[in-house]
Amino acid sequence: MHLGLAELLREAERRGFQAVGLWRDNLEGMLLQKVARLLEVSGLRLSSLCRAGLFTHPEPEGRRAALSESKIAVDQAATLGAAALVVVPGGLVGRDLAGSRQMVRDSLGELAAYAREQGVKLAVEPMHPLLVQERSVITSLREANDLVEELGDDCLGVTYDAYHVWWDSALALETARCAGRIWSVQVADWLPPTGRLTACRGVPGEGCIDLAGVLALAQEGGAYAGDIEVEVLSEAWWGAGPEATLDAVVAGLSALKP
Amino acid sequence: MHLGLAELLREAERRGFQAVGLWRDNLEGMLLQKVARLLEVSGLRLSSLCRAGLFTHPEPEGRRAALSESKIAVDQAATLGAAALVVVPGGLVGRDLAGSRQMVRDSLGELAAYAREQGVKLAVEPMHPLLVQERSVITSLREANDLVEELGDDCLGVTYDAYHVWWDSALALETARCAGRIWSVQVADWLPPTGRLTACRGVPGEGCIDLAGVLALAQEGGAYAGDIEVEVLSEAWWGAGPEATLDAVVAGLSALKP
Numbered sequence: 001m002h003l004g005l006a007e008l009l010r011e012a013e014r015r016g017f018q019a020v021g022l023w024r025d026n027l028e029g030m031l032l033q034k035v036a037r038l039l040e041v042s043g044l045r046l047s048s049l050c051r052a053g054l055f056t057h058p059e060p061e062g063r064r065a066a067l068s069e070s071k072i073a074v075d076q077a078a079t080l081g082a083a084a085l086v087v088v089p090g091g092l093v094g095r096d097l098a099g100s101r102q103m104v105r106d107s108l109g110e111l112a113a114y115a116r117e118q119g120v121k122l123a124v125e126p127m128h129p130l131l132v133q134e135r136s137v138i139t140s141l142r143e144a145n146d147l148v149e150e151l152g153d154d155c156l157g158v159t160y161d162a163y164h165v166w167w168d169s170a171l172a173l174e175t176a177r178c179a180g181r182i183w184s185v186q187v188a189d190w191l192p193p194t195g196r197l198t199a200c201r202g203v204p205g206e207g208c209i210d211l212a213g214v215l216a217l218a219q220e221g222g223a224y225a226g227d228i229e230v231e232v233l234s235e236a237w238w239g240a241g242p243e244a245t246l247d248a249v250v251a252g253l254s255a256l257k258p
Numbered sequence: 259m260h261l262g263l264a265e266l267l268r269e270a271e272r273r274g275f276q277a278v279g280l281w282r283d284n285l286e287g288m289l290l291q292k293v294a295r296l297l298e299v300s301g302l303r304l305s306s307l308c309r310a311g312l313f314t315h316p317e318p319e320g321r322r323a324a325l326s327e328s329k330i331a332v333d334q335a336a337t338l339g340a341a342a343l344v345v346v347p348g349g350l351v352g353r354d355l356a357g358s359r360q361m362v363r364d365s366l367g368e369l370a371a372y373a374r375e376q377g378v379k380l381a382v383e384p385m386h387p388l389l390v391q392e393r394s395v396i397t398s399l400r401e402a403n404d405l406v407e408e409l410g411d412d413c414l415g416v417t418y419d420a421y422h423v424w425w426d427s428a429l430a431l432e433t434a435r436c437a438g439r440i441w442s443v444q445v446a447d448w449l450p451p452t453g454r455l456t457a458c459r460g461v462p463g464e465g466c467i468d469l470a471g472v473l474a475l476a477q478e479g480g481a482y483a484g485d486i487e488v489e490v491l492s493e494a495w496w497g498a499g500p501e502a503t504l505d506a507v508v509a510g511l512s513a514l515k516p
Contacts, residue, residue, distance in 0.1 A: 003500050011500065015508055047485035083484060101427070102282040129425040130388045143427045160482065161489070162472040163459055169359070169401045172475055179481035187473065189465030189510075191458050192391060193451070195462060200449050201421055201446040207447030214420040215429055215445065219428040223437035224343060224418065227277040227305035229444040231419070242261050242269065250273055252447075 005035065009022075009042040019045035021186070024073060029143075036043035039080065048123065048184045049073065049082040050161075055107035056090035056100045056137065067107050068089070074111065077120045084123040084183035085115065085161050089138040091131070095210040102138040102164050105147060112153035122182035124148060125159035133208050140164050141174040148181060157183035163190060200233045203245070212256050228253075263293065267300040279444070282331060290337050291293075297338065306381065306417075306442045307331065307340040313365035314348030314358045314395065325365050335378045335485070342441035343373065344417050345491035347396040349389070355470040358395040361406060370411035381415035381441035382406060386425075391466050399423050399432040406439060415441035421448060457493045460505070460511035467483070470514050486511075488503040 003011060005026055008175045012020050027035055039046055051248045052070035069113075077085040089104045108124065115122050126144040127136035138144050144158045160182045163173055176181075204211050218224045230249050261269060263284050270278050271467065285293055297304055310328035314323045328345075334345040347362045366382065384402040385394035386406050396402050406414045418440045423429055433440075463468050476482045488507050495503045 008500075009377065011504060015504055019487075021485075021487040021489065045391065045485060045489050066382070087475060092320040097427075128387060130386075132425045135450065139425050139427065139502075146427075156366065158477050162467055162469055163353050165488075166467045166469075167355070167390045167397050169355075169397065169404075171337045171472070175475045176480060179479060182476055183484075184484035184487065185473070185476050185482055185484065186489045187458035187462055187469055188488065188490045188492075189433065189462055190391065190467045191460040191465045193388065193458060202447035202449040204445055204447055207446045207449045209420055209424045211420055211445055211447065213425075214424050214429070215443070217433045218418050218443050220439055221434075221437060223433060223439035224443055226441075226443065227279075228301060229277075229305050231279065231421075232446045234446075242266075243439060246273055 002164065006038055009038055009044055012044060013042050017044065019047040021048040021050060021184075022046060022080075022082075023050045024076065024248065026252045027076065032076060036080050045080045046080050047175065048086050049080060050086040051125075052111060052122065053083050053104075053108075054094050055098045056103045056135045058093050062179065063103060063107060067072050067110060070107070070111050071114050074115045074118055074120050078118040082120070084121040084157070084159075086126070086184055087122050087124045087206045088111060089113070089124065091135050092133045092137055093206055095213075097132075097137055097210065099204045104137060105151070108147065108156075109151050109153070112156050113149060113209040116153055116155040120181045122156050123159040124156065125161060125184075127161075128164045140168055140170070142168075142170055142179065145181075146175055147177050148178070157181040159184040161186040161188075163188040181194065189252045199233045199238075201234050203232050203237065203248045204230065204254065205255050206248075263288065267296055268300055270302060270420065271300050274462060275302065277305040278306060279306040279442075280340075280439045281308045282334065282336075282379075285334065290334060291430065291496065294338050304338050304340045306333045306342045306344050307338060309342040309346045309383075309428060310343050310380065311345040311366075312348045312364045312367060314351050315363045316351050321361060321365060325368060329372050330367070332373045332376055332378050336376040340378070342379040342415070343380070344442055345369070345380050345382045347382065349393050350391045350395055350466055353466050353471075355390075355395055362395060362398050363409070366405065366414075367411070370409060370414050374411055374413040379441045380414050381417040382414065383419060383442075385419075386422045391484050398426055398428070399436065400426075400428055403432055403436050403439075406436070415439040417442040419444040419446075421446040424448065459490045459492050459494075461495065461506045462488065463489050463513050464506075464510065473514065475511055
């Protein structure tokens with residue numbers, strides 16, 4: 001059971017909250033002016049609107065569509081007076097981390113120009129490395145800070161979501177670095193992951209890691225010249241048995257070679 | 259079905275592998291000299307033995323026991339001529355990341371002195387931030403490099419496991435930094451996690467994040483003075499309904515205040 005927007009605002013107010021963050025899903029089927037009016041009557045601030053972004057797509061049309069949709073989100077954030085519009089960067093395309101990050105950089109730069117005109121703050125959200133394939137190739141506060149600094153637009157800042165950044169040994173350093181550029185702070189606590197996550201790995205080639213690239217890094221210039229181990233902790237492959245697994249590993253390794 | 263050690267070595271050799279990595283589980287119930295002999299006969303190198311470590315425990319006895327067990331692992335690695343002994347640092351104790359990291363540093367320093375005497379290389383394994391609670395408070399190659407440099411023992415190096423480090427935007431930089439100090443390279447591919455991992459968050463206080471500390475970082479010195487959002491994507495709390503969730507959130511937030 002979910003609350004409707006009017007009920008949600010009433011509940012939040014009744015319990016002493018002073019602001020709410022909304023997802024754009026919450027606005028669906030409602031006139032934006034009506035939402036603005038509900039917020040105004042409630043006296044609650046709109047701490048953030050979520051989300052713009054998801055910029056990464058294999059085809060240019062997908063990237064253009066994401067940018068258009070993000071501009072609509074900017075319009076909505078402006079109309080509602082959101083303190084910030086959260087930008088979820090977008091997940092990995094194929095196995096190309098560098099290329100995916102470039103897509104985020106390009107689209108974010110364009111969106112920033114649009115948001116600045118409307119006075120909307122864009123809060124780039126680094127997400128837990130767990131979500132790099134599905135949601136965000138920007139995996140640490142450092143990366144988000146780098147991106148914001150590089151693009152150098154006054155409307156750009158970061159989302160500081162405890163759930164996504166808490167594990168990072170560079171957290172204090174990077175938080176100091178983005179002081180005054182934190183547009184949104186969110187919290188949730190970390191629970192032991194459901195499912196046996198240590199045991200859902202794939203044999204080389206089965207998943208989304210550019211293993212040839214990652215291995216080349218370790219081997220180029222003689223950084224490492226020893227053996228390469230394949231360590232596929234996997235309930236699926238354990239179930240498949242050692243013969244099938246070895247076959248798959250041998251095939252996967254062969255495919256890695258240049 | 260798993261292979262016994264002798265069969266495993268035969269299969270590996272038959273398929274053209276030149277080395278194997280073993281877990282200490284593989285040695286259970288066998289005389290170490292017999293394992294050494296099997297390896298010798300097979301002609302396969304022992305690329306690594308896994309593992310020492312798991313140094314983090316709330317009580318000193320737990321930490322002492324882990325260190326003792328790790329010394330046995332060093333002895334085994336020496337006897338078997340393992341190219342390296344993998345060190346899995348150990349997971350989070352309570353909510354204290356800094357304290358847990360200190361435990362790793364202390365025990366690793368002591369283990370290094372022992373391993374150096376025996377000519378065993380210790381390969382510190384940074385693990386995916388997904389596993390910070392269960393397995394490793396060392397979550398990036400940068401952290402592992404920092405640790406190795408700080409302790410400054412010749413026997414110390416890193417494990418470069420593609421599965422654990424691939425997402426990191428600092429990977430090229432940090433790999434260059436540990437050139438010649440990579441004692442072990444491992445690969446597995448990344449598959450979409452099983453379970454709905456984006457929806458297993460906890461309300462403040464329910465899990466293991468030091469949320470008060472993480473929030474203080476963002477708020478001290480005026481880095482951020484805006485609203486704090488609670489964003490608990492959770493199938494469990496969705497099932498519990500909005501009333502119960504709001505009660506839990508209000509209680510959790512109150513407990514966060516100093």
